Amino acid sequence: MTAGPLLTVTDLSVRFPVARKGLLDEQRWVRAVDGVSFAVERGKTFGLVGESGSGKTTVGRSILRLIPASGGQVTFDGTDLFSLDEKRMRALRRRMQIVFQDPMSSLNPRATVETIVAEPVDIHERLTRAERRRRVGELLERVGLSAAYARRYPHEFSGGQRQRIGIARALATRPDFIVCDEPVSALDVSIQAQILNLLSDLQKEFGISYLLIAHNLAVVEQVSSTVAVMYLGRIMEVAGRDELYAHPAHPYTQALLSAVPETEAVRRGRRVRLDGETPSPVSPPRGCPFHPRCPFTREMARSLPDSETAVVRSAGAEARVVRACTVERPALRPADGSPTHCHACLLKQGAM
Numbered sequence: 001m002t003a004g005p006l007l008t009v010t011d012l013s014v015r016f017p018v019a020r021k022g023l024l025d026e027q028r029w030v031r032a033v034d035g036v037s038f039a040v041e042r043g044k045t046f047g048l049v050g051e052s053g054s055g056k057t058t059v060g061r062s063i064l065r066l067i068p069a070s071g072g073q074v075t076f077d078g079t080d081l082f083s084l085d086e087k088r089m090r091a092l093r094r095r096m097q098i099v100f101q102d103p104m105s106s107l108n109p110r111a112t113v114e115t116i117v118a119e120p121v122d123i124h125e126r127l128t129r130a131e132r133r134r135r136v137g138e139l140l141e142r143v144g145l146s147a148a149y150a151r152r153y154p155h156e157f158s159g160g161q162r163q164r165i166g167i168a169r170a171l172a173t174r175p176d177f178i179v180c181d182e183p184v185s186a187l188d189v190s191i192q193a194q195i196l197n198l199l200s201d202l203q204k205e206f207g208i209s210y211l212l213i214a215h216n217l218a219v220v221e222q223v224s225s226t227v228a229v230m231y232l233g234r235i236m237e238v239a240g241r242d243e244l245y246a247h248p249a250h251p252y253t254q255a256l257l258s259a260v261p262e263t264e265a266v267r268r269g270r271r272v273r274l275d276g277e278t279p280s281p282v283s284p285p286r287g288c289p290f291h292p293r294c295p296f297t298r299e300m301a302r303s304l305p306d307s308e309t310a311v312v313r314s315a316g317a318e319a320r321v322v323r324a325c326t327v328e329r330p331a332l333r334p335a336d337g338s339p340t341h342c343h344a345c346l347l348k349q350g351a352m
Contacts, residue, residue: 005039012072034233047224094173101182103162114150160191239341
């Protein structure tokens with residue numbers, strides 16, 4: 001085991017080809033993930049949040065090499081995952097698992113719970129039938145189910161119980177890192193809290209690191225230590241949980257937080273409304289990917305004669321000349337006074 005973060009993602013990119021309309025049609029690509037970088041600390045939860053289609057799930061699956069990456073590097077406990085052959089990657093997979101979003105489609109309806117939970121064990125270990133049955137029973141009981149459920153089938157359980165079975169399967173090889181891909185989005189609110197509490201308890205007990213992918217900001221806030229906000233395949237802002245929720249810097253983060261149902265926020269007029277639809281990842285906008293919907297630059301971009309510079313006056317700040325968001329692609333940079341709080345907004349960075 002090496003020092004430092006358990007998982008480091010550097011400039012990760014994932015592209016998918018778009019079907020051509022004709023023989024002479026130029027090959028086009030969907031830029032699902034476009035230069036994403038972050039680190040997951042040992043025993044901590046890194047939350048990845050954003051709208052549907054922002055690339056969150058693609059990030060998680062490409063880290064585990066369930067889908068191929070187009071570029072970048074992923075280092076797990078000092079090992080470059082993208083440099084491993086299939087045999088070495090297979091051996092390392094026991095330390096890296098995933099909990100899928102849909103607790104029904106992710107479980108084989110023709111297999112018993114024992115077969116489902118024991119499948120990772122059968123791949124990576126050699127146990128006797130009695131040891132295998134005992135391991136499955138212990139896992140089921142650890143996630144709040146009875147060991148007697150091992151002989152039943154997925155359709156006999158509720159959504160929350162099926163997700164607990166999925167978590168038991170992920171725990172079967174005693175992993176160090178688990179990708180939780182929208183683990184509670186398909187569940188009732190009361191059941192969501194139970195599953196999140198279970199994940200937190202397992203983290204404290206076994207020291208597991210999580211990459212928690214979600215679109216629900218309340219879910220991410222409850223269990224994450226660090227949060228990154230994605231939009232159109234890129235990270236717009238990343239910070240410690242408390243810092244990001246208390247002092248969001250990027251306009252997109254502010255819009256997401258203001259959209260959370262809150263009567264007081266509506267009364268105070270803090271609701272930020274975004275116009276238009278998310279641009280296509282096949283042809284993302286030039287400059288900042290958020291600028292076509294950004295409330296601070298939308299009108300500015302329309303009035304610019306050369307799309308290069310503009311005078312922008314924001315509440316409480318003097319007018320200043322900044323580089324137009326329609327031209328320059330912003331990079332993640334530290335926010336004022338907080339080196340661990342980074343955002344990709346030219347206006348807030350005061351870029352010239």
